[in-house]
Amino acid sequence: MTEVDRNKRMKLEEKKMKGTLILRNNHSVATTFDEFLGRKVSVQLISAVHSESTAKGLRGKLGKETNLKSWKGGDSSFELDFDFEEDIGIPGAFLIVNRHRREFYLKTLTLEHVPNVGRVHFICNSWVYPEEHYDNRYRVFFSNQTYLPEKTPEGLRHFREEELQELRGNGTGKREEWHRIYDYDVYNDLSEPDRGPEHVRPILGGSSEFPYPRRCRTGRAPSKTDPNMESRISILQSLNIYVPKDERFSDLKMADVYAYGIKLVSQGLLPGLESIGDKISDEVVLTLERVLHHKFESISSNNFNEFSSFEDVLKLYKGGLTIPKFSFLESVREKIPSEFFKELFRSDGEQLSKFPVPQVIKEDTSAWQTDEEFGRELLAGICPVVIRRLQEFPPTSTLDPRKFGNHNSTITEDHIKHQLDGFSVLEAIKNNRLFILDHHDPLMPFLRGINETSTKIYATRTILFLQNNGTLIPIAIELSLPHPDGDQFGAISTVHTPASEGRKGTLWLLAKAYANVNDSGYHQLICHWLHTHAAIEPFIIATNRQLSILHPIHKLLHPHFRDTMNINGLSRQTLINAGGLLEKTVFPDKYALEMSCNMYKKWDFTKQALPADLIDRGMAVEDAASPHGVRLIIDDYPFAVDGLEIWSAIKSWVTDYVFVYYKNDEDIQNDNELKSWWEEVVTKGHGDKKDELWWPKMHTREELIESCATIIWVASALHAAVNFGQYPYAGYMPNRPPLSRRLLPEPGTEDYDELETNPEKAFLKTVTPKLQSILGMSLIEILSRHSADEVFLGERDTPEWTTDNEALEAFNNFGANLREIERKIDEMNRDKRLRNRTGPAQMPYTLLYPSSEIGLTGRGIPNSVSI
CATH class of the missing domain: 3.10.450.60 (Nuclear Transport Factor 2; Chain: A,)
Structure with missing residues (x-):
């Protein structure tokens, strides 16, 4: 090679940008065959600085198309070479076209040696389906830069709006697996009118009688007997209920959900079948239903359904409860997957699984x-x-x-x-x-x-x-x-x-x-479901419809929405539906959701902020001299003490972050995406409350800060406080019975005399019976666990979520504040003068302790309503 040739080659190499694209491909055989047939996946860079006129208007110039090669399964890394084109300049986004027949999960694209910039990183974390599933045939991904709408580079504005239009959809049609559409609907999918009037509940939302937050629209066909009710999917499809694909659980969390379903079945609980999804066949489900029906029948006929004493309850934590063997089991064994059979029917006789000891009775059972x-x-x-x-x-x-x-x-x-x-x-x-x-x-x-x-x-x-x-x-x-x-x-x-x-x-x-x-049912229906799960979903929908992924408020809130739409969809299918697990385990029965609907009439977004809530309940008074602006009426109120520390840390972080992007109130008022977002939250997401005067106007930085801090508080800390203690406190049913079966006995009756002669039996005959206790315990054990892929407050699942150093520094300060709060909580829990920190049960208060390990810990604040 001559010196001239070497110089030419060096100049060409200098104009090459190295790219690394990382994706997960679960269909390696299919995609390899696609590659063989010439069906490629291509990438084109989009200029952030140079635009061109097209039939659709002005947009950033597109670079040359580059194809991915050498497909393989699992997590794959692809090295790409891009020519640096002068008329493209700095790339701010890229198009990707999937000409394969199957989808893949795109994680990141990183460009190195970009002239005048160095490194450009794109965080994608999204499913890319075959091109025919998109109106434009392609997907667009932006770099992890952050822009207010009016400060967006000219070349990216078209793609920014185009992406939002795709996420909004047109409000019609049935939603399919590959859709990314966020839209609103009322809760008209909880009933099954085709099965009879006992399976019908009121439609929640859209009326003054039954106001309610909106949920994700699925667009399923109406039921046959009532056109206002949406038809329901089968038990076997429960895990496939529609939410936008990127809102679905990760593979790791989905594996946990399957495992939880098996655990429910292994404990002899028929409703647990609804959590197993399409991993088992209809024949297996029917076989398991038959087995469990006989199991329940035998249990009831042998008076198994009553606890005789508090010691009898404790047996649940000491090795399970033995149930008689059934002679017909061997005849159905081949129809039941081995993992189910092993757990359902032990060789030493049938046993319900042993439960972990709840913290409330760990140190003292009385x-x-x-x-x-x-x-x-x-x-x-x-x-x-x-x-x-x-x-x-x-x-x-x-x-x-x-x-x-x-x-x-x-x-x-x-x-x-x-x-x-x-x-x-x-x-x-x-x-x-x-x-x-x-x-x-x-x-x-x-x-x-x-x-x-x-x-x-x-x-x-x-x-x-x-x-x-x-x-x-x-x-x-x-x-x-x-x-x-x-x-x-x-x-x-x-x-x-x-x-x-x-x-x-x-x-x-x-x-x-x-x-x-009363408190148990109110907690589950109002404080837990309504005030966290249901109330947050409209904010998730509005954020994805109106705030671009480039928007700073989208980047701020996005981690606090993770998995919420998926768990809410599952809840509508198996938990809060007519005859679902909630109705089976809490006292309001078929009136459960109607009762929560009645309490939504009193819901006030501004009072979801912790200081406002405490003042409203008379548990605190305003006090400018106090560190958090309020003074507690009860000094040793652990939820409020720890909660105010967390609230202040959240608000300080949000304040620092908002001030990076909005220099004054005028910047808020000029942000059209922000204006559309808030208008949609008020008029659509929480549309039944749109005429309330307490809604912030979203004209000032303080209104934006308070609103975002409230959203984050509700999705993270408030949900943690009312969710992850469920099993630690209520896993021992007598402490928190979710229902009662009889009123106080009348004087002169045998039951009245039993109040004195056998008080434990009298108590247990009144509250939840054995089988429903086991069902409720199994459910709250699942709801109280942290999954293996949980992301906690002060953490992000990717460290490069923004390129703005001021925002990153503010987030690091937030993490440091949370670690200091953990130290304070540890110190207070050791202080014997603070009797409410541990109480007679010697159970330290840790529900607002920010970090945790996975599993059943009774501590930890996940970023979002994720379970």
């Missing part, structure tokens, strides 16, 4: 019965967001007296005056010593109907007193029923006060159980 632990769990338990400061006595009702009559409380000063450490009631209220757990008004409109089911329950009010040592104890519990002559006559009520021995002691324990049943 501490849950104490009044102090009852009060402590309202401040540091699974539902610490309902208790309020009592500000009037006796408590009054907000129910319409024309419809419901008088529902004001019947608790009098005589009931509680001997338990107030010398205070009068008015003095105790003035000194912030009285609190209330009030489940009367939310429950009473549904109570008559609920008690016509197998459930028998009261509406409860619980008055608590703050002792000098900082702990709360219940001092009166009111149990109320609708008047037997009609709703207009109000309620009939009894009041119970503390006792520790004999019949009165059992009645007091049962009164606390009825209050916990």
Whole structure:
């Protein structure tokens, strides 16, 4: 080779940009055959600095097409050479065309040796389907630069808007696996009218009677008997319910979901079949249904369905419960996959799987019965967001007296005056010593109907007193029923006060159980499902429809939406649907979602921010001198103490981030994508609340910061606080029974005498029976686990999520703040003066501890509502 040739080659090499494209291909044989037939995958770079006129308008110039070669399965890395073209300049995006017949998952593209820039990185993390599935035949991916709409390079603006149009869709048609469309719909997919009226529930959303947040539109055909109801997919397709492909669980998490389904089945739970999806055939499902039907039948006929004592409950954690063998099992063995058979039917007789020991009974199996632990769990338990400061006595009702009559409380000063450490009631209220757990008004409109089911329950009010040592104890519990002559006559009520021995002691324990049943259902339906899962989904849909992936607020919020649409879709299919797991395990039964719908009428986005929530409940007052702007009424309120630290860290991070991109309020007002996003959240996503005056106008940086901080708080910390303690606290059913089966026995009956002669049996005959306990425990064990691919608050699944150093530095500071909060939590949990940190159960409060390992830990704040 001559010197001239070498110089020419060197100049050509200098104009070469090296590219590394990483993808996952699960169909190596199919794609290899496609390659053999000449069906290629091609990449074209898009200029960020030079534009050209096209039939579709001005857009960035396209570089030469480069094809991928040498396909193989699994995670694959492809080395690509791109010519640096002067009229293209710096690439800001690229097109990819998939001419294969199967999809692949595109992770990243990295360009090296880009003149005047050096390195350009594209984070893709998206499925790319064959070209015929896209109107434009291609997909566009942008570099990890961040741009406000008006600051977007001219060459990328067309592609930015084109991408958003694709994500919005046209609002029609059935959604298919390859679609990326985000759209809204009402909850009209929970019923199965074709199966009869017992499988019908109200449509939630779209009316003043049944307002509700919107969910992801699937576009399935209407049911045969009611055109307003959407048809449902089969049990075997549950895991394939439509959500945009990039919102689906990762392969690792999907494997966990399958494993959870097997565990449910292995514990003899028929509804667990609904979680297994298409891994098993219809014949296998029918065989398992037959097996489990016989299993349930035998269990019921042998009085297996009752716990006889608290020790009997503890057997669940000591090796499972033996169930009689069935002679017909061998005849069906070949039809059941070996992994199911092994777990379902052990060679030493059938056994339900052993459950982990819940933290609440790990150190002391009877501490849950104490009044102090009852009060402590309202401040540091699974539902610490309902208790309020009592500000009037006796408590009054907000129910319409024309419809419901008088529902004001019947608790009098005589009931509680001997338990107030010398205070009068008015003095105790003035000194912030009285609190209330009030489940009367939310429950009473549904109570008559609920008690016509197998459930028998009261509406409860619980008055608590703050002792000098900082702990709360219940001092009166009111149990109320609708008047037997009609709703207009109000309620009939009894009041119970503390006792520790004999019949009165059992009645007091049962009164606390009825209050916990109310609290358990309210927690699951309102605090957990409605206020986190359902309320966040409209923000996810609006963000993807109106904020480009290039937008700074999209980049800020995106990690906090991970897996939420998928878990919500699964929930609509198997959990909150008519006859689903939720109705089987909580007391409102078929009224469950209707009750949550009624509470959505009171939902206020601005009060989802922790300081506003605490002030609204009277648990804090504004105080500019306090570190978080509020002063707690109860100093040792672990949820609020830790929560305010987390809230402040989130808000500080969001403030620093927003200030990087918006220099003043005018920048907010000039951001058309931001304006469209917020308008759609208010008028479509939460459209039934669009006329509420409390919605922020989104005209200022402070409004944007507060709103984004609230979204992140709800999706991460609030959900963690009300979700991951479910098994640690409620895995021992007597501590948090989700339903009750009978009212208090009448004096003069055998059941009444049993309150004194066999109090444990009397208690257990009242609350959740054995099989439903096992079902509920299995469910909350799953919901309380962190998956293997979880990403926690202060972490990102990719370190190069933006190129902006100021944003990265602010995020690093956020992580450092969270680590300091962990240190403080550890220190407070060791402080014996803070009695509510551990309580009689000796269970440290860690539900707002940011980090965690995988599994059932009772700690850790994932970024999103991911389970």
